[in-house]
Amino acid sequence: MNDGAKSIEWVLDYAERHGADEAEIYYNYSRELRVEVNLGQVSSCHFSDEQGVGLRVVVKGAVGFSFSNSLERGKLEEVVVRAVKAAKASKPDEKWRGLPAPKKPSTVSGIFDKRVCEISEEELVEDAKTMLNAATDYSSKISAYWGVVVSEWGEVALMNTHGLNVKAEETMMGCALGTVARDGDEVSPECSEFDFQRRRKINPEKVGREAARLAVESLRKANVEQGRCKVILFHPALHALIGYTLLHAVSGDNVVRERSPYTGKLGELVASSMLHVVDDGTLEEGLNTFPFDGEGVPTQRKEIIDKGVLRGFLFDSYWGGVAGFESTGNAGRADYASTPHISATNLVVKKGNISREELIEGMDSGLIVLDVQGAHSSNPVSGEISVVANPCWVVKNGEVLGAAKGVMIADNFYEMLKRVDEVADDVRKYSYLVSPSVSFSEVKVVTRQL
């Protein structure tokens, strides 16, 4: 472990002496080695390592924050002065319940692998070459527009004036490649594939080949009719749509502030009985698994939707307190320079028991959607979405006919959740979402062909 965290405890006392009722210091060390594919070749290698602290202070329930990437005593004293000044300039908040009291962090496994820290730039360059070659060898129609192989090592320590004092470290290694295929004047949509793991076990060859296969498969054309049809969403499409709708709806702050359609609906049926969703900050080898959250509260596993019934929300300590619940360990934090916000840890959609291939073979007529464009323009309160499905493949009688361009899904995502009719077993993990492909019936589709 890096020893930077040891020398900062004095900051808490210093903050109290300078007028803070409570204080919390978050220390973060991060080291990243990455190799990039640019302009179709492996041509660039980057390294960064940085440590810094973020200080939250509370004065009469008003919160001030400041940060520094220098741990020199003089700089940290300035951090205290700035944070206290910010809190004093703010407004008292009578709903403030205090920073969290110390609790034992959760026991988690599989989030640190020493071999990831030890990997050299030469090895990452080799992985990047393997990934790129696998794509360009697949077809001469392929060009790679972007790619990365990355190894990361991070350490977090968190202390507050109530005696909370926790620390942990983590690693991550990943690779991703984005390709397009070109045939004459015809250009496929961007198709990317990825593999992110806590341990050193990524498969760059498979990622490269699969990214290329998806792009080549998108060149063959097929038509689709406007109307309602069955739609299978792959992980990237689910990641985008859930991220801009369901995550908003189950965030405790939105629920309390009545910005969620799920306000007051605990225990009610909000989705198909096929759908089972948990948020699990302790998931083995989960990419967001950690012993504690961005406020030092132990992470946990909690049911969100069980057989379609709404069972729980995500809370940090503030909104948990306001709602009369405890924090669920969902105060997320990006780095030392950012403040905690409610966020999902690993949102896990429970897998079904049929394969992706069986799911497609069993489809009379419908669409397979790899990704969507425009999910961020969804209405998170109403759930209304109007996104382009791209790449999008047309299926008839269990057979993939080809890709369709200009297909829009214009529906309501919260209503679509009630029409989940099948869940495959092809679980993928990336960022917050751990999910297999999911099939929805009767999805409203608008097309450009007339």
Next chain:
Amino acid sequence: MEDELVRTVDYGLSLGASYVEIRGEELMEASLEIEDERVRIVEQGVDRGFSVRVISGGAWGFASTSSLERLRDACRSAVKLASAASRAVKEKVELAEVKTSVDRVHVKPDENPANVGVDEKIEMFLELGRAILSFNDRIKSFNFNYSDVYGRKWYFNSDGTRIVQDVLYVWGRAVATAREGDVYAAYREELGSVKGFKVWRENPPGELAEKISHALLEQLEAATPRGGIFPVVMGPNVTGVLVHEAFGHLAEADSALAGGLLLHKLGERVASPLVNIFDDATIEGGFGSFKYDDEGVRAQRSIIVKEGRVVGLMYDRETAAKIQEMINKHHLKVCEGFNTEPTGNARAEGFRVPPLVRMRNTCIASGDWTLEEMIEDLSFGYLLESFRGGQANLDGTFQVGVQKAYEIVDGEVGRPVRNLSISGNTLETLMHVDAVGNDFKLNVGWCGKGQTVNVGDGGPHIRCSRMLVGGMKLE
């Protein structure tokens, strides 16, 4: 400190690098967040650091550090990383020649945000929230994010360019929601300036609150759109996001070179002859304006589309050299006068990351139609005045969500429409532009491409004869 930057550039060359550049930053940042009538958090911080980027063995190496004392280590590390990457590189990285510059660029703020008290900012934005929430009881929530940055950037390279440039921006975004029965509405308003805090004096809370509240309540009353193909008239706010998302990303030279739609259309007709597109870092007050980019290249106004024809792309030094080389080797055909000089589009989010080809202020130039003329001969269509978000793909497919739209019926602006979005293929859509307005407005925005940078976009009202409208109601 500047002497140390010069010494480190020389040190990099002595280690065998053929090119060395150092970027430094010292920025004072302030931000605050408001939820309804509560100040969630107030933040003040200083961000400082340096990075070294080198070319060695024909490949890039990059390393960053937060301390000047470790700059030489970072330089050594960058050279070592470049040699690791050089084993994989097939075509050595070359940079286009540019004129070297030695300059100090000072910004004189109209009102320095660092001199406006945090308490004054808080009071101003709380007042905005109170005014919106008390406007009507159907308005349910208010969220506000504010940030300002004031400081300095350093850019030194081994060609002899040495630039010290002030950095300043002020930005804020309000999002409010309303509800009536099962109808939910959300509306966003964003303001920003690279000149100083005055933008908030010119848009006082009372006026902003009225604008946002009216737009929200209008959505609650609004009809849902018909899905299908219709003529649309886009206002400057939607024109801006369309030209940025749908066209601008394709005209970033790295996207074009990566196999994007424009690569084999350089010099060709890609839009209606009414369409002229430019990307300009010199627009006074534009949110994406600056004097030198993050490769020390003097930024300028770059013409990308002239009367419907592609006459240039947006470049950094590497992509400019690459395009020129492809033309020289006859791998690419372009028209007479096609620009391949670096345009000053290399931008980095901060010292921690190397620059990428990014937009600045991307616009469609004005034409000579009035809005009334564009609308009067439409029997049915949509008027799109403000966007919610947009996204494009290298194959030319784009999507833009619209938060403020109206029906056009029998030549007149009709009832409001909510949750509408448009989609299409960029080139088909630009070919169908059949009227370009005589007005012009520039918007404030952010662009994400792995890194986030401040940009401007805009133009006049334009009309497109065929556009796919994604509506909840199927025809």
